[in-house]
Amino acid sequence: MANTARRIVVSGATGKQGGALISSLLSASSHPFEIYALTRNATSRSAVALSTKPNVFVIQGNFDNPVAVFSQVEKPWGFFSVTNPMDAKKEEAQGKAMTKAAIDAGIKHIVFTATDRGKNSDEDPTTVPHFASKFKVEKDIVEKSKQSGGTWTFLRPVAFYENLSNDFLGKGFISMWRLNGNDSKMKFVSTKDIGKVAAEAFLKADSEQYKNKAIALAGDEISLEEFGNVFKEETGQVLPETFSFVGKGLKFALHEQLGIMFNWFKTNGFGVDPAESKKAYAFLKDFRTWLRTESAWKRE
Numbered sequence: 548m549a550n551t552a553r554r555i556v557v558s559g560a561t562g563k564q565g566g567a568l569i570s571s572l573l574s575a576s577s578h579p580f581e582i583y584a585l586t587r588n589a590t591s592r593s594a595v596a597l598s599t600k601p602n603v604f605v606i607q608g609n610f611d612n613p614v615a616v617f618s619q620v621e622k623p624w625g626f627f628s629v630t631n632p633m634d635a636k637k638e639e640a641q642g643k644a645m646t647k648a649a650i651d652a653g654i655k656h657i658v659f660t661a662t663d664r665g666k667n668s669d670e671d672p673t674t675v676p677h678f679a680s681k682f683k684v685e686k687d688i689v690e691k692s693k694q695s696g697g698t699w700t701f702l703r704p705v706a707f708y709e710n711l712s713n714d715f716l717g718k719g720f721i722s723m724w725r726l727n728g729n730d731s732k733m734k735f736v737s738t739k740d741i742g743k744v745a746a747e748a749f750l751k752a753d754s755e756q757y758k759n760k761a762i763a764l765a766g767d768e769i770s771l772e773e774f775g776n777v778f779k780e781e782t783g784q785v786l787p788e789t790f791s792f793v794g795k796g797l798k799f800a801l802h803e804q805l806g807i808m809f810n811w812f813k814t815n816g817f818g819v820d821p822a823e824s825k826k827a828y829a830f831l832k833d834f835r836t837w838l839r840t841e842s843a844w845k846r847e
């Protein structure tokens with residue numbers, strides 16, 4: 548790689564979206580980047596695996612100390628921002644502090660992955676605390692980029708297919724969804740597909756398509772009943788699920804993170820039309836395709 552390579556700091560690099568971005572960049576026919584993959588623990592298995600990839604440099608740091616993160620990268624150009632939603636106030640503070648440190652370090656283009664927020668994502672923070680925190684991080688990026696002359700792309704994905712899993716949280720997800728009714732619809736997207744769009748947002752940062760644009764992403768809209776039918780057809784199994792009292796307990800115990808959000812799914816719901824998303828990104832997978840090709844139940 549020539550010394551002129553643009554340097555991108557990727558947060559959430561060991562997670563689903565950041566990991567998918569890195570895979571997409573590495574599989575591009577050519578990419579002019581050096582990738583600085585952020586993790587809190589450079590010795591974890593996923594961090595070590597990243598460090599073996601070409602043009603990937605693992606850096607250790609924490610959203611709590613953003614200046615120390617960017618001080619490890621000389622002349623960084625791009626920043627992929629993922630935030631931690633467990634405590635919305637902290638998410639907002641960390642997200643804004645990461646933006647400030649990124650811009651102070653000279654970052655020119657920020658790709659922030661937030662979330663779709665219904666019919667009016669640009670103006671409505673929603674009642675969901677960790678959607679509202681992302682709304683505020685977006686507004687802050689717009690403001691700070693205006694001052695610095697930098698650019699941004701916001702990704703606004705809907706629910707991840709990867710929420711479906713055979714563990715406690717995956718089973719809880721289906722139980723909480725079922726509390727909204729078998730006919731209640733949900734919109735989904737594959738995190739690998741988000742990674743592809745994120746990679747393009749860096750590769751074509753100056754284009755009309757990505758420069759200072761917000762992009763909502765969905766691959767499917769499906770009722771719980773259909774979701775279960777497709778799952779049965781593809782895997783021969785019933786959906787991983789737990790008792791409804793567990794779903795209710797989760798919504799109660801994690802009211803801020805899950806309870807309010809599942810209520811919002813019923814009263815409002817994601818806004819983007821998957822057909823519109825697919826006009827721009829034909830590769831966005833529907834549920835059946837995701838099950839077949841990427842899920843833990845995929846056909847070998």
Ligand SMILES: NC(=O)c1ccc[n+]([C@@H]2O[C@H](COP(=O)([O-])OP(=O)(O)OC[C@H]3O[C@@H](n4cnc5c(N)ncnc54)[C@H](OP(=O)(O)O)[C@@H]3O)[C@@H](O)[C@H]2O)c1
Nearest residue numbers: 559560561562563564586587609610630631632705706707
């Ligand atoms: N699940 C959904 O359906 C859905 C839908 C739309 C949006 N979202 C949003 O997506 C985001 C999560 O993205 P994801 O699912 O791709 O992530 P993920 O797979 O849950 O991984 C989390 C990543 O964040 C890093 N991280 C966490 N806390 C950190 C800290 N204090 N300092 C530095 N790094 C930290 C972790 O790195 P290490 O562990 O290596 O340090 C890891 O790479 C959340 O904001 C969530 O609200 C989720």
